[in-house]
Amino acid sequence: MNKLEAQNVNVYYGANKVINDISISIKPNSVTAFIGPSGCGKSTFLRLFNRMNDYIDIFKMEGKVEIDGKNIYDKNIRVEELRKQIGMVFQKPNPFPKSIYENIVYGLRIQGIKDKNILDETVEKSLKQAALWEEVKDKLKNSALALSGGQQQRLCIARTLAVEPTVILMDEPASALDPISSAKVEELIYELKNNYTIVIVTHNMQQAARVSDTTAFFYMGELIEHDATKLIFTNPKNERTQNYVTGRFG
Amino acid sequence: MPRTKERLIEVGLAAAALVTILTTVGIIWVLFSQTFEFFSNVSIISFLTDTQWTPLFADKHFGILPLVAGTFLTTLIAILVALPIGLTIAIYLNEYAPKSFRKIVKPLLEILAAVPTVVYGFFALAVITPFLQNLIPGMAGFNALSAGIVMGIMIIPLITSMSEDALFAVPMSLREASYGMGSTRLQTAFKVMVPAASSGIIVSVILGISRAVGETMIVAIAAGQQPRLTLNPLVPIETITTYIVQVSTGDVAHGSLEYRTIFAAGMALFVFTFILNNISYWVKKKFQEKYE
Amino acid sequence: MNSAVKNRIKDNAFKYFGIACTSFGLLMLAIFIGNILIEGVARIDWDFITNFPSRNPEKAGILPALVGTLWIMGLTAIIAIPLGVSAGVYLEEYGKKSRLANILEINISNLAGVPSIIYGLLGLEIFGRILGMGGSLLAGASTLSLLILPIIIVSTREALKAVPKSIKEASFAMGASKWQTIWYQLLPASFGGVITGIILALSRAIGETAPLIVIGALAYVPFVPASPTDEFSVLPIQIFNWISRPQKGFAINAASAIIILLLVTFVLNGVAMYLRNRWQKKVKW
Numbered sequence: 001m002n003k004l005e006a007q008n009v010n011v012y013y014g015a016n017k018v019i020n021d022i023s024i025s026i027k028p029n030s031v032t033a034f035i036g037p038s039g040c041g042k043s044t045f046l047r048l049f050n051r052m053n054d055y056i057d058i059f060k061m062e063g064k065v066e067i068d069g070k071n072i073y074d075k076n077i078r079v080e081e082l083r084k085q086i087g088m089v090f091q092k093p094n095p096f097p098k099s100i101y102e103n104i105v106y107g108l109r110i111q112g113i114k115d116k117n118i119l120d121e122t123v124e125k126s127l128k129q130a131a132l133w134e135e136v137k138d139k140l141k142n143s144a145l146a147l148s149g150g151q152q153q154r155l156c157i158a159r160t161l162a163v164e165p166t167v168i169l170m171d172e173p174a175s176a177l178d179p180i181s182s183a184k185v186e187e188l189i190y191e192l193k194n195n196y197t198i199v200i201v202t203h204n205m206q207q208a209a210r211v212s213d214t215t216a217f218f219y220m221g222e223l224i225e226h227d228a229t230k231l232i233f234t235n236p237k238n239e240r241t242q243n244y245v246t247g248r249f250g
Numbered sequence: 251m252p253r254t255k256e257r258l259i260e261v262g263l264a265a266a267a268l269v270t271i272l273t274t275v276g277i278i279w280v281l282f283s284q285t286f287e288f289f290s291n292v293s294i295i296s297f298l299t300d301t302q303w304t305p306l307f308a309d310k311h312f313g314i315l316p317l318v319a320g321t322f323l324t325t326l327i328a329i330l331v332a333l334p335i336g337l338t339i340a341i342y343l344n345e346y347a348p349k350s351f352r353k354i355v356k357p358l359l360e361i362l363a364a365v366p367t368v369v370y371g372f373f374a375l376a377v378i379t380p381f382l383q384n385l386i387p388g389m390a391g392f393n394a395l396s397a398g399i400v401m402g403i404m405i406i407p408l409i410t411s412m413s414e415d416a417l418f419a420v421p422m423s424l425r426e427a428s429y430g431m432g433s434t435r436l437q438t439a440f441k442v443m444v445p446a447a448s449s450g451i452i453v454s455v456i457l458g459i460s461r462a463v464g465e466t467m468i469v470a471i472a473a474g475q476q477p478r479l480t481l482n483p484l485v486p487i488e489t490i491t492t493y494i495v496q497v498s499t500g501d502v503a504h505g506s507l508e509y510r511t512i513f514a515a516g517m518a519l520f521v522f523t524f525i526l527n528n529i530s531y532w533v534k535k536k537f538q539e540k541y542e
Numbered sequence: 543m544n545s546a547v548k549n550r551i552k553d554n555a556f557k558y559f560g561i562a563c564t565s566f567g568l569l570m571l572a573i574f575i576g577n578i579l580i581e582g583v584a585r586i587d588w589d590f591i592t593n594f595p596s597r598n599p600e601k602a603g604i605l606p607a608l609v610g611t612l613w614i615m616g617l618t619a620i621i622a623i624p625l626g627v628s629a630g631v632y633l634e635e636y637g638k639k640s641r642l643a644n645i646l647e648i649n650i651s652n653l654a655g656v657p658s659i660i661y662g663l664l665g666l667e668i669f670g671r672i673l674g675m676g677g678s679l680l681a682g683a684s685t686l687s688l689l690i691l692p693i694i695i696v697s698t699r700e701a702l703k704a705v706p707k708s709i710k711e712a713s714f715a716m717g718a719s720k721w722q723t724i725w726y727q728l729l730p731a732s733f734g735g736v737i738t739g740i741i742l743a744l745s746r747a748i749g750e751t752a753p754l755i756v757i758g759a760l761a762y763v764p765f766v767p768a769s770p771t772d773e774f775s776v777l778p779i780q781i782f783n784w785i786s787r788p789q790k791g792f793a794i795n796a797a798s799a800i801i802i803l804l805l806v807t808f809v810l811n812g813v814a815m816y817l818r819n820r821w822q823k824k825v826k827w
Binding site for chain 1: 711712715716726
């Protein structure tokens with residue numbers, strides 16, 4: 001069964017149609033990259049899966065978006081529950097202005113978990129998963145804002161892992177980072193895919209090629225092509241995909 | 251977290267916001283109901299046209315004009331002091347003064363704005379009046395002039411800081427264009443900056459007027475308690491606000507006609523400030539559109 | 543003399559006029575504080591603070607008024623802070639696009655411009671008479687709470703607005719509800735701005751005279767108020783009362799009481815300015 005599924009999705013911002021009849025299926029424990037020029041709708045489409053577009057006043061959508069076969073835009077779905085299942089990492093690292101420790105346990109605290117042992121364990125486990133533990137284990141009480149950009153982003157990933165989601169959405173997670181930090185984040189994505197379904201929006205074609213199993217190319221609100229990454233980059237079916245991946249526009 | 255709890259919190263927060271609506275409704279209701287009672291005893295015509303205000307005397311007259319004249323006179327003096335000085339300081343700080351000077355002056359002006367008005371009243375009565383009496387022989391101990399001047403000093407920070415913000419918001423390119431044409435700072439200030447920031451400056455002046463009209467303690471202390479239909483700034487007068495204080499400090503039975511006069515006076519005051527505030531709100535809205 | 547030279551002269555003349563005007567403002571502030579200090583500082587001693595008002599200016603003190611001011615400040619804080627912060631949160635985070643929010647916004651900006659003495663008339667009728675509080679501390683604090691509510695609401699909104707959107711997004715993406723996001727993230731992050739607004743509002747409240755006179759606060763109080771239902775006086779009213787007396791001794795007392803009132807006001811404003819600067823520095827994430 002597919003982990004994520006979208007069927008005939010249209011999205012409007014006011015009178016503007018920004019997503020035009022997109023359908024896509026995403027398999028569990030895989031990395032899917034969304035690529036395409038700026039303004040092609042890939043970020044908007046990504047944010048459909050955890051309903052982050054709901055906060056835009058003029059947002060309207062049609063069609064079906066499913067996780068594990070359940071429509072997430074159903075009236076009975078609680079957005080908060082959904083988002084515990086589907087984590088998100090943003091373009092710019094956005095740690096809370098609190099300590100490293102408090103950043104990680106935030107997701108548990110809002111679920112009402114107070115047991116200190118559980119919280120401590122989760123902090124260690126998540127930071128280890130995000131390959132940050134060794135760097136910060138002695139300063140968990142320090143402000144997260146004192147970390148470097150790359151560390152902050154890995155902290156944000158750890159924070160997401162702490163609530164044990166099954167899907168992680170990443171919106172250009174490495175674009176604001178230096179090359180070394182960026183490589184670390186990529187490595188991390190590669191390791192995480194064994195346990196999670198990851199969807200990553202990226203501008204960086206090499207990155208898409210390196211980390212993803214399948215790649216979807218978006219252009220002007222439409223999904224032009226979705227296929228195995230290798231095929232997209234070596235032998236795309238569509239001419240526009242070809243032009244984009246070879247750098248002829250973008 | 252359960253949905254009902256979220257919902258309850260939202261309702262609670264909304265209720266807090268509704269207190270502000272209740273406040274407005276309360277003000278209007280209190281003023282209207284008492285003023286209505288007042289007008290069942292006093293005709294509106296005589297309220298608006300009688301030239302005497304003597305509700306506390308045996309020979310009662312209920313003409314609001316003397317109080318309005320007193321309010322107008324002190325407000326006029328205050329604006330005549332505050333507008334040129336306040337605006338000049340704003341222009342000076344924006345166009346001429348070094349940044350470090352600006353950094354010192356602005357907080358000092360804020361201090362001036364934070365002083366309780368009763369203190370300004372003391373200043374008017376104990377410092378400005380004796381000083382002016384030396385210059386103008388025959389000036390009364392209570393008068394509109396010193397109250398108005400001190401009220402003007404009180405309003406300077408308001409006009410300065412709001413005008414300064416308006417001048418600051420004028421795009422740098424406009425100023426550079428003017429300098430590029432070889433204009434002096436003075437020409438740039440008055441031919442380019444002030445016109446471009448005019449709506450913000452107008453708003454500051456209107457709010458300044460509104461502040462002066464509603465100001466109570468300075469006039470209650472320094473301008474006297476003699477309702478008088480005059481524009482002579484050297485004699486004691488009485489403003490609308492002073493009258494309300496005068497009645498409140500005395501012994502007037504609730505429900506009596508004298509008691510209701512303060513609500514009628516308050517109504518007149520409320521109407522004036524309401525109109526002024528709405529004009530400024532309207533100008534401000536228009537101003538915002540212009541820069542968006 | 544050609545026009546360029548004339549313009550230069552005019553330009554310089556205006557510069558000196560500007561310096562003169564600015565100096566005038568600062569000079570007034572200096573004379574003002576100097577005069578009050580000269581008149582009043584000698585009179586301030588422990589007796590002045592702990593004595594009751596008296597017909598004899600040398601024996602008169604400010605104890606009941608000072609305690610009244612502290613009571614008013616405390617009660618006003620208890621009433622106005624939860625109301626104002628809640629209303630500010632509602633307007634900024636919940637009711638943004640609704641018609642109601644639009645009305646609320648216009649209404650609040652209007653209320654901010656209503657003269658304080660009108661609030662006195664409101665308090666006199668509603669709190670004093672209809673709710674039966676009379677001229678009590680509670681009636682006074684309720685009246686002043688309504689008066690400063692717009693200040694707290696506006697500054698709460700400004701502070702919330704300054705929190706980066708990314709914090710809110712991160713919290714929502716973690717599965718936090720709206721209220722959890724506000725409570726755990728937005729309010730702590732905007733705390734500095736909110737607290738600054740609260741302090742400025744309270745400093746405004748303790749300087750107010752007219753509305754309290756109107757609701758019936760007393761000029762002469764021979765006792766220290768001990769509960770919210772007691773009648774009271776406050777420092778500004780005590781000052782007003784002393785200014786209104788003809789004897790020179792009371793004018794000195796007024797100056798002394800003003801020093802104390804200004805001290806409280808300036809300390810509050812200083813703390814607010816300090817917190818604001820610190821918060822503005824911190825807020826750049």
